[in-house]
Amino acid sequence: MQNPYLPREAEIVERVQEAPTIFTLKLRFTDPAAQGAYGYVPGQFNMIYLYGIGEVAISIVSDPDETETLDHTIRAVGRVTRALSRLQPGDRIGVRGPYGRGWPLLEAQGKDVALITGGLGCAPLVSVIRYIVARRERFRRLLIMQGVKRSDDLIWHEQYQRWRELPDTQVLLAAEVAEPGWTWHQGLVTALFDRTHIDPGQTIVFLCGPEPMMRASIYELGQRGVADGDIWLSMERNMHCGIGHCGHCMIGAPFVCRNGPVFPYPELKALLGKKGF
């Protein structure tokens, strides 16, 4: 019987420092067959194993069709991620995955797609943006709204600049605390709703970020007539196994690792924002 907990060795091909505590690791399986066989959907995640220290769940930020590397953008906050941040190209780690339900990209075809993110919540959606940009004709309007606490926290400036040049694409950024030179909005990401138009019934919304930010966004979307079923969100919880066995990541009945991390809002509505779940 296959051991579902066993990682495969991967090599760090490139390391990019995105912000003082945020970095991207571009990975490649050392076994070419494993690299060739690996496929995923934007929104899915991998369990990244640091030798001798442990595993941590990280979402995949690359486009599924870029098969050269497998990219993970990570904030150094915990025991494992801080140690991961010290790794360099050539270092070996373990990877197992992909796990979970990704973003509903088939359902999004032919619709306006609004991507609303906060902080490093943009990471799980970057894969979606890359996916849509590469297949632009299949989707209607693309709206990207990203908020950060401090303007210095914004990563991927150049990409945002590039994406805003694309046809029928709107990029809106907000920082609660703006440093000199910040040309975007100062305030909460939810204030950006007044600077755009959302066409209810024609729009599918993908949310990722801190839960208060997602709840505030859901409220704004409701005010604008967007149906609950058109709102999808990506959740984060403690994950040890990644395959629905260990029980840490449950929010009520759903296992975030198996039934999520991407959920249609109605599946979480009852418990979202309820302290302790």
Added chain:
Amino acid sequence: MDKKLRVAVHKFSSCDGCQLAFLNAGEKLVELFELADVVHFAEAGIVDPDAPADLAFIEGSISTHEERERIRRIRENTRFLVPIGACATSGCLQALRNQADAARWFADVYSDLSKIDHLDTATPIAANVPVDMELWGCPVNTRQVMATVSSLLLGAPPRDENEKICMECKRKNIVCVMVAQGQHCMGPVTRTGCGVLCPGIGRDCYGCYGPAENINGDSWGRWFEQKGMPAERIARRFRYINSEAEAFREAGKRWREKS
């Protein structure tokens, strides 16, 4: 690794027992000396107390003026500082004086008090200098200290073992001595790490690893109070080896006030 990890083991007010976690480590001790530069470890015969270290294990509490100065110097010379054992994490037995008439105790024991250099209280290391993590236990064991070294060598501090003793008892299929035998086991309020030494041989845990996270000393005590245990005895369960650990100190105070 081109540069070896510099490790120091320092001693303050203590019984020296925690240092045995290293000295009794057998092959692991040999391995440690190969992997690291042990720059100071008086009990092992290496004496250079002011040597800069990447990792310093500190045994003992701060009980004298000299110790208070010395721990500050060590902190300045150390990158990652780890108090080990009950003395260093909670003051241990000598900290019982903090809640008692210490002056009388000194007078009862010593004929000439002018020769005694002591602070009014015996305090844990963290009450004197910032610490990077703590290893609890009276004494700590080889697994704990070596896990700290190996984890740091790999680039991360070891996981904080803050769970209750009960978890390890259950994993090892040890029959609960509190429920099945009515023993006054402190497992439900005590931090894991010892490998359930006491319940493993059929006796109650007496809390030598200090408080676990999120303990409920009031409920624990009420259970035995209902069974006829006097409040003063309940208080003494908390006011023992780790009397200065906050959660035990506060629980002990409340039970003493009830007595």
Added chain:
Amino acid sequence: MAERRNFLPRSEFPRLLSELISAGYRCIGPRVRDGAIVYEPITGVEDLPQGIHDLQAPGQYGLEQTAEPRFFAWANGPQALRPLTFAGRDKLWTAERKADGSVEFAGESPQAEPVAVIGARACDLAALYIYDRHFMQGEHPDPWYTARRQKLFLIAVHCTHPSLNCFCASTGDGPRASYGYDLALSELDEGFLIEARSEKGERILAGLPVKKASAEQIETADREIEDAGRRQVKGVPSRNLKDVLFARLDHPRWNEVAQRCLSCTNCTLVCPTCFCHSENDVPSLDGSRSEHYREWDSCFTQRHSYIHGITIRPDTRTRYRQWLTHKVGSWHDQFGRSGCVGCGRCITWCPVGIDITEELAAICR
């Protein structure tokens, strides 16, 4: 069903063990250790707890020796099938780091020997059915659980001596074992009624010197089981409390129970359906090798809900609520039934005697 039952005289009971042993099974059964009934290897019927009664109350467990001839005149002990299938700690794999920095992963291949468990209770079998679904029947079957589970031969003993903490009748899981066993026994003073429910069971039964059970024996056995259900003093307010519990997440009782709860995890670690576990690395000192383990965890720990600097359930109130709303609430969505099988272990082995049935009654009233 009654007419299929056979009678095995008490004097021939050792034959059951010898049949199992000659069929290649290691026998695990109830025996007394450290003041409790535990399921451990037995070599003969003399290891069984003959004449032993268990005395259970919230937070209390005791044994009493009587002169009665029965081996199974008690309800249960702290554990039964859980550690035999989902062990307290398992090594999942080992990572070796070579001199060139490469890391090689080697998975463990769990091996299990055939094990016959004598004396599984109806509640234990109901719980095992849930474990089967959780560990074995999903997209990623667990190799450790599966290996052990597939080698189990289960001999149920219908319960005739419920403890004061038992409430399987109200959850619908006992006291009669109705599924999930190879052989089932009803114990009478003079011997055992025995029935097979699987081919494996039939094969063992065929080797035993049984005779047809008398109508009177069958009636006595059935009556004792029915009485065992009727004698239970505790119960759940309803078999599906999902909606009512989730409607009362702010009930003051959660605060009240948190004043008593030690957050010590004992309830979850004796529960035969709790499945939470954590994964940990144990690296060697020289950095060449790291072993990766999984071990029992609990929703009552801080670490259970920790994620990048935030503990989602920082206090006992939210942890106890997580346990109960999952166990008898959201469990229905995951498994199509409650996660409580009425074994009463969480009541007995709670060091301060918190009673799940009382808490449910107070919250769902």
